[in-house]
Amino acid sequence: RVAALGLPTALVGQAGPLLPAADQAALQVVDAQYGGILSRSASVLVVCRQWTRRAGTVKPGGTTVDVRLSRSGSRWTVDALHPAHPGPAARTAAPDIRSVLSDDRIVLPPAAVADLRSGRVHTSVAKAMLALARTYRLEVSVVRSGHPLDVFGTSRPSDHPRGRAFDVWRIDGHAVVDPATPRSLIERFMRDAAAAGSYNVGGPVLLSGGSAGQFFSDATHHDHVHIGFRT
Incomplete structure (x- = not known):
């Protein structure tokens, strides 16, 4: 199937947990957001839920x-997974x-749940x-996990792999990337994230105020809100 798409078949060997030892599998893409976008290269973070059946057990x-x-x-192609x-x-x-893991107002995909359970996420993230x-x-x-180690296109370490950041793609049922989502909702959310202790809040709207460099906006963050912490 990969070859039929004209993509490198080596991608199959990079699929890891997407190709489990199971009789059947069903996959749902929850969200796809930019991890970084430049003129000739990009990172897209594909958030997945998967159900596998083995020996009759799902x-x-x-x-x-x-x-x-x-x-x-004008063509983009997948190079690596x-x-x-x-x-x-x-x-x-x-x-x-x-508390975060049991709060039904915080919706977490599988990798994020595992991150929190790993003990490698700072409590500043959970408190926010x-x-x-x-x-x-x-x-x-x-x-x-699942995020580039460095801020895409730079050699500057990202706060995500160090357990000091999280991204939000939907707020009160409204996708950040949806043009119909009220800008006022996103702006209020970003300001509340800063009030919750984030030193680095990025999104589709460049806000004024805050401490120096506290708010930012760029092409990568038009589809989600980034919330980062120093510790």
Whole structure:
């Protein structure tokens, strides 16, 4: 199937958890957002839920894949797949992490759940999620794993792999990328994220105020809100 699309068949070997040892599998793409976009290269973070059937038993799962693309002329092609590697769950979780995992106003995809359970996400992230969930229903796309290690196109480490950031793709049922989503909702959410302790809030709207460099906007962040922390 990959060859029929004119793509490198080596991609099959990079699919990792998307090709489990199962009799059947069904995949749902929850969201696809930019991890970075330049004129000739891009990272697209594809958030997936997956159900597998083996010996009559259905098991839910899923992952987030950092899909790398390059552009030749007017055509984009997939070059590589980098599935998330959240790591094993910690023996115990901090109280704020447990609260996030049980809060039905915080919707988390499988890789983000595993990130939180791994013990490698700072409590600043969990505290901010809980604070925002008191006002909004937030749907998270990426926390730690499945995100580029560096800010795309630079050598500057991203806060995501260090467990100090999360992205939100839908707020109160409204996708950030949807032109019909009220700009006032996104602006209010971004300001509330800053009030919850984020030093680095990015989205489709460039806000005024805040501390120096606290708010930013670029092509990569027109489809989600990035919320980062120093610790």
